[in-house]
Amino acid sequence: MRVFVTGASGWIGRALVPELLEAGHQVAGLARSDASAEAVAKTGADVVRGDLDDLDTLRKAAADADGVVHLAFGHDFSRIEESIRVDAALVEALGEVLDGKVFVAASGTPVVPGKTVTEHDDPPAFGPVAGRADVARSVLKTAERGVRASVVRLPRSVHGEGDAHGLIARLIGLGREKGIAAYVGDGSQRWPAVHVADAAHLFRLALEQAPAGSVLHAVGDEGVAIREVAEAAGRRLGLPVTSVEAGELGFLGPILAIDQPASSAQTQALLGWQPTHPGLLDDLEKGYYG
Numbered sequence: 001m002r003v004f005v006t007g008a009s010g011w012i013g014r015a016l017v018p019e020l021l022e023a024g025h026q027v028a029g030l031a032r033s034d035a036s037a038e039a040v041a042k043t044g045a046d047v048v049r050g051d052l053d054d055l056d057t058l059r060k061a062a063a064d065a066d067g068v069v070h071l072a073f074g075h076d077f078s079r080i081e082e083s084i085r086v087d088a089a090l091v092e093a094l095g096e097v098l099d100g101k102v103f104v105a106a107s108g109t110p111v112v113p114g115k116t117v118t119e120h121d122d123p124p125a126f127g128p129v130a131g132r133a134d135v136a137r138s139v140l141k142t143a144e145r146g147v148r149a150s151v152v153r154l155p156r157s158v159h160g161e162g163d164a165h166g167l168i169a170r171l172i173g174l175g176r177e178k179g180i181a182a183y184v185g186d187g188s189q190r191w192p193a194v195h196v197a198d199a200a201h202l203f204r205l206a207l208e209q210a211p212a213g214s215v216l217h218a219v220g221d222e223g224v225a226i227r228e229v230a231e232a233a234g235r236r237l238g239l240p241v242t243s244v245e246a247g248e249l250g251f252l253g254p255i256l257a258i259d260q261p262a263s264s265a266q267t268q269a270l271l272g273w274q275p276t277h278p279g280l281l282d283d284l285e286k287g288y289y290g
Helices: 013-022 034-043 055-063 077-095 127-145 167-178 197-207 224-237 252-256 266-272 280-285
Strands: 002-006 026-031 046-049 067-069 100-110 148-154 157-159 179-182 190-195 214-217 221-225 241-244
Touching: 002 013, 002 055, 002 157, 013 026, 013 034, 013 197, 026 034, 026 055, 034 046, 046 055, 055 077, 067 077, 067 197, 077 100, 077 127, 077 157, 100 127, 100 197, 148 197, 157 167, 157 197, 157 280, 167 179, 167 224, 167 252, 179 224, 179 252, 190 197, 190 224, 190 280, 197 214, 197 266, 214 266, 221 224, 221 280, 224 241
Parallel strands: 002 026, 002 067, 026 046, 067 100, 100 148, 148 214, 157 190, 179 241
Antiparallel strands: 190 221
16 A cells, blocks of 8 residues: 655654555655655655645645555644644645555544543543544545545553653653642552654554544544653653642643553454553653653
């Protein structure tokens, strides 16, 4: 299969592209800079130069492929609404040329107060996250035109050696600045997590096997208590472990304050996917984050 991957030089893309190539697929990766183009080319994939709002280039790359894996997203949280607008236009453009092909897109696990969310739970219909959920629904709607479309929902932490920009890396970086390993409240709030290699493997399985309309969860750890994350970080960095008010941690504070566990049991049963790489606490203990 010839596969067009957006975000090919990003965190998950760097794990996915080699896996696709090793499985015998041909890969073309979107690159938005010279550095990204060089990184994609080094993997052995073809390079497609363009930006996320360069819709003509995106349409052509998708039309030339048998399937698309859409990973790219603007993660500047100060411009989240603009990022969602760009993503919605991109998904619409890709969907126009994928009839009879495969479309796999990344999204995020939702939050349902008081429960561990499953693949059947709907995201909230309010706030910025709702906009991204609408984009995911647009991806799945292309199945009505014969596209084998699926969505892979990612947890709050996609971790592993080399993670420099994920939420855990940002939390620990903020802790270094403040001189503490912080958590919010009593720290019992749980975050789902997955190793980047396990996430990449699920994207490949979705591309190859997922039935049209599938919602999949790339979740290894259903819920890691935020206090345990802080304690592991504190041990590695030699920092005191401290509870703080959510407002002291910027945009991360409100996220850390929410209990948001998620299950992948249905995904594992559907595709035979099994997370096999270390969990979040193991990666923290290995010192990948400091």
